[in-house]
Amino acid sequence: MPRPDADLADMVVRECGRRWPQGATQPPGRLLRPMLVLESAMAVGGDPVRILPAAVGFECSHVGGLVHEEIIHRSGGPADAIVAANALLFEWFRALSECVDRGVPPERVTEAMRIQASTGIDSCRGTELELASTLHSGLDGYLRMARLKTAAPLAAACRVGAVLSGASPEQTNALAEFGDALGLAYQIREDIRTYERNVEAVTRDGRGDVQVRRLSLPVLIAHDSACPRDRARIERLLTTRSTPDRLPELVEIVRRSGACGTAIRMAEQYAAHARTVLTALPPSGHRVRLAGMTSAMNATIPLRRHVDG
């Protein structure tokens, strides 16, 4: 008969296998932390099966930390920034925990935690899709990417607000759908901005190359609708290594194609959908302001008071 601790390790190994399927980026490590969780729990009479997810979660965070450390030590580069960013991601959850102190029922907070964590993972997947995106990703690929990377966090913001408030499932889903549509409208408008702004301004702020490298909707639409010669030019511009003058050429092709008009209409459709789903909520000033966010994305927050005193 296997020793009890070997049984526990076996349970942890199987759970890790379930969560890290083959081909995943990182294998689990030495499993010290999950074993500490489980042994500590059982030392005070806990049920290891109930606690297993939390135990395996510790391995996730541990391996994540190791990867970051490897990056830090190898590149010697933006170590402080990576560390500071991590601290902020953790702060996401520490802040949420304070809602309990403020009287939110714990079962709502745990549901919110689940939403936050899933959204964080979705957002990472969206970034992975973005890094892998090409002109052949197509509109579906673009929307899948934008939904995960940009819309999911906004949908989650709405959903968490609703869940922590004890909203009905209908209201919660309406708010999440609002956030999703808002996020897509927002991402598309953001994409368009590069091609609407003065080229010199984009180049000057040092983000021009980033804007070009990232596959954006206007480029995708322009590529789809362009004549063979322009298609070839777009492909060449996106695959060439960074050159200072490829942005003006790309902007010129995109503007000429009328792609921004098509993209603006798509953004408006998402914004309109966002306003429509809000009608599932009772009328209120808050509903009005949520609806207002669909048209005034760049002036959402009235910070003027703080500037004026």
Place this chain on the structure above:
Amino acid sequence: MPRPDADLADMVVRECGRRWPQGATQPPGRLLRPMLVLESAMAVGGDPVRILPAAVGFECSHVGGLVHEEIIHRSGGPADAIVAANALLFEWFRALSECVDRGVPPERVTEAMRIQASTGIDSCRGTELELASTLHSGLDGYLRMARLKTAAPLAAACRVGAVLSGASPEQTNALAEFGDALGLAYQIREDIRTYERNVEAVTRDGRGDVQVRRLSLPVLIAHDSACPRDRARIERLLTTRSTPDRLPELVEIVRRSGACGTAIRMAEQYAAHARTVLTALPPSGHRVRLAGMTSAMNATIPLRRHVDG
């Protein structure tokens, strides 16, 4: 009278100011996400004061994501790794949320979330201290760093296991103290390994330079107790940019100083303390195995079964 939404924004700005004191790495962004949380909450009758921490948490994660994105786009380097690491950090919390499905009372899960998030932040602070550490950090500086970076996650693993199991505060604290002492013993032994292993092996695995660059306890002790000439040599070796042959010289000085013996005695003291605090728990096989982890850190998990079939 200010508009209600301006009041909300004001509340968010003040909360951000409280959490991101001056001198912090990142200022808050446009506050879109916190406003979405609060407006969504109030659209269904929620109390914004109760939900404020969760709202501001969304800004933390947002800014954290922006920083990572900046790193990714600027360095063009290990983007996939950074993204994968983030997904794992989020998985920490998603996994924890599954404990609710398995019958752990939500109030215990929220307490565990708080512990996890605080520990994540502590660990980041430990890494920051490590990046900033010098020979002048002294033993206190070393222990503060090791405690935050290495011991805090182990203490949290124990604490979370206890909390999710409904342990008494005394048992919970004993387990956390155990994890802390275990973590310090572990870090010190890890530090010593570089100076006990065959120099060629350390150099060959490509980690030699990392081991040297990181301020470790044996070097600190050797520096404290060395003759003026060796002190100067240690200082020169640690401040020089990477050279392939500085590791053998450092190893030679450290070995000659007897610093490893002093460090081993420190590790043993922490391990002994860890075993002592465990006596606050009822006797069990789990307590025995926890105690066993203090002496057999490199053979914690009986994975042999999986290899043997």
